[in-house]
Amino acid sequence: MTRTVFTSGTPGFIGSGRPPFDARTIHELVAEQAERAPHAPAVTCDGQTLTYRQLNDRANRLAGRLRTAGLAPEDVVGVLVRRSPELIVALLAVLIAGGAYLGLEPDDPPGRHELLLKDADAGLVIAEEALRDRIPAGVVAVVEGPAPERPAAEPTAPAPALPESPDGPDSPDRLAYLSYTSGSTGEPKGVGVPHRAIDRLVRGADWMEIRSGDVFFHIAPVAFDASTLEIWAPLVNGCRLVLFPPVAITLEHVARVVRAERVTVLLLTTGFFHQMVSSHPEAFAGVRHVLTGGDVASPSHVQRLLARYPDLLFTNGYGPTENTTYTTCWTSSTLTALRSVPIGRPVSGTRVAVLDGDLEPVPAGECGELYAAGAGLARGYLGRPAATAERFLPDPFGTEPGARMYRTGDLVRWLPDGTLEFVGRADDQVKVQGYRAEPRTVEVELERLAQVRHAVVLPQADPAGGTRLLGYVVPTDPQLPGSADLGQRLRHELRGRLPGYLIPWAILVRPELPVNRNGKIDRQALPTATRVPRNVANEFVAPLTPVQLRLVELWGDLLGVEPVGVDDDFFDLGGHSLLATDLLVAVQREFGVDIPAQTLYLSPTVAELATALVARMETPDTTPGTTTREERSR
Structure with missing residues (x-):
């Protein structure tokens, strides 16, 4: 029997989720859990656990240090801490102190950190000691690390009193965090999210049931808004939060931690979800509720999961950062339609409308652009009133004064059962490795380089079923020495300017770019590429042994690069975690030997x-049913 959790609302033009609770600040809700069950486990990571009292205590002490350092209400504080209990302490401390946190990715280049901190006008950064040298000059570092705990009988120490503000010290309309998305101008835009929007997502949800004994899993980067649900849903509801250790993410390691920690609520980005279902379905054995989002979900993968675990609840969520993680959700234990996985109905505290270009409702079954309104809306883009006004519009369907709606840029249609089906993007935005990206961001960075006169970046499918970026550049002087390897050098320069998912798989050098009769770049006339020249700087070394020769062929087929040298790094050639899984599957199929993902990393x-x-082939497994090296070679 199908179990479905749907929001209320009338199928058709407009849909509404259940109204939200009276909004609260997130740190207040966590503090209440610390009072209610001080010794209950709150955060676990790699064998280390903080109770709710320890978490709240440490966050309050760090909040006091932030205020002593000069933090004013709603100031933005950078957080540069790897996944660890200290990360959660830092985020909570910023909220207690009245600030808004900005998650910084440790693996991003320092230039990216400097750009975001400057744009956010953040004068403070909480950093772990090992990352302190990555903080730009002029920014005050507050180092967070394990600290001696107070005696168990001693009450939690509150942070120093917050200065009064028009919103009040604990207003849910205070800014909670800043999350950056790439912009069409090439400059990142900071989305300002208030406490009210988070509360509407994680408390009293009408699309999922959160139980006190649930164990949630955190793996998403803090800069990615999936972390909002991963972190705060368990902590405001008294559950346990398990953090994946701060090491390279592999499918087998994630599966192992999920099983060992008895995770019951598991959120995985769509691409990672597909890979986990294909290669490690056993990881879901103890999970009660699986959630995904960030890209278009594959019906075959969802059906495969639900057929194996019929008691499992599955949620396909949709939502832009500007409406706080999820806008609509489809939650069910069965999927009968083969065409697509619905994105559901609006979640609690949210209204949606499907409109045409004149902001008129579109009839059910017809395609229109999705607009979102309600308590989940961000304030807008920090310091960009024009961009805010362009995307956050007056809501003609709202009843409260000053109601706004967000233009998502996504095309959808209402299905007969009152759920929404995702159709595609109305603009050029794409999803790359689970991140929302605009190719124009990369084009702008390329055109800032002295060697480039013009650049175009297009998305294309990659062998793992996701999307990768392919760049085309016209050099400023095609006759300059070294033009032949210009694409390789440009990729190297971009690594210091952009996060890894925005680095094009390849950059093709062209004498000119094709134009149409209107004089505009004809993007459809640009040649696609399934194979490109090797794009790494180290010297090419040819394979010698039969095993090297076959591995070179496998790498070339998977990465679309030729020739591949034996000293070339898989990840420098454009590989990532999902492609790594495909490679290891191909190696197992070819050689009959299982290679742990950690070996490749x-x-x-x-x-x-x-x-x-x-080495593994020469040390055969002698357990029943296995083959020896000699048997495999026959």
Whole structure:
């Protein structure tokens, strides 16, 4: 029997979720859990656990240090801490102190950190000691780390009193965090999210049931708004939050932690979800509720999961950062339609409308643009009133004064059962490795380089079923020495300016770009590429052994790069975690030997992997049903 959790509302033009509770600040709700169950486990990571009292205590002490350092209400504080209990302490401390946190990715180049901190006007950064040297000059570092705990009988120490403000010290309309999205101008835009919007997402949800004994899993980057649900849903509801350790993310390691920690609520971005269902379905054995979002979900993967675990609840969520993680959700234990996985109905505290270009409602079954309104809306884009006015419009369907709605840029249609089906983007925005990206961002960065006269960046499908970026550039002087390897050098320069998911898989150098009769770049006339020249700086070394020769072929087929040298790094060539899984599956199929994902991360060249592979082949598993090296070679 199908179990479905749907929001209320009338199928058709407009849909509404259940009204939200009276909004509260997130740190107040966590503090109440600390009072209610001080010794209950709150945060677990790699064998270390903080109780709710310890979490709240440490966050209050750090909040006091932030205020002593000069933090004013709604000031933005950068947080540069790897996944750890200290990360959660830092985020909570910023909220207690009255500030708004800005999650910084430790793996991003320092130039990216400097750009975001400057745009956010953030004068303080909480950083772990090992990352302190990544903080730009002029920004005050507050180092967070394990601290001696107070005696158990001693009450939680409150942070120093917050200065009064027009909104009041604990107003849910205070800014809670800043999350950056790439902009069509090439400059990142900071989305300001208030406490009210988070509260509407994580408390009293009408699309999921949160139980006191639930165990949630945190793996998303804090800069990515999936972390909002992962972190705050368990902590405001008295559940346990399990953090994936601060190491390279592999499917087998994630599956192992999920099973070992008995995770019951698991959110995975769509691409990662597909890979986990395909390669490690056993990871879902103890999970009660699986959630995904960030891209278009595959019906076959959802059906495969639900057929194996019929008691499992599955949620396909949709939502832009500007409406706080999820705008609509489809929650069910069965999927009968093969065409698509619905994105559901508006979640609690949210209204949606499907409108045409004149902001008139579109009839059910017809395609229109999705607009979102309600308590989940962000304030807008920090310091960009024009961009805010362009996307956050007056809501003609709202009843409260000053109601706004957000223009998502996504095309949808109402289905007969009153749920929404995602159709596509109305603009050029795409999803790359689970992140929302605009190719124009990369084009702008390329055109800032002295060697580039013009640049175009297009999305294309990659072998893992996701999307990758392909760049085309016209050099300022095609006759300059070294033009042949210009694409390789440009990729290298971009690594210091952009996060990894925005680095094009390849950059093709062209003498000119095709134009149409209107004089505009004809993007459809640009040649696609399934194979490109190797794009790494190290010297090419040809394969010698039979194992190296076959690995080179497998790498070339998967990455679309030729020729591949034995000293070339898989990840430098454009590989990522999802492609790594495909490679290891291909290696197992070809050689009959299982190679742990960690081996590839530690030995990412053909030569190193070949050595590890031969060693395993020469030490055969003698358990029943396995084959020897000699048997495999026949």
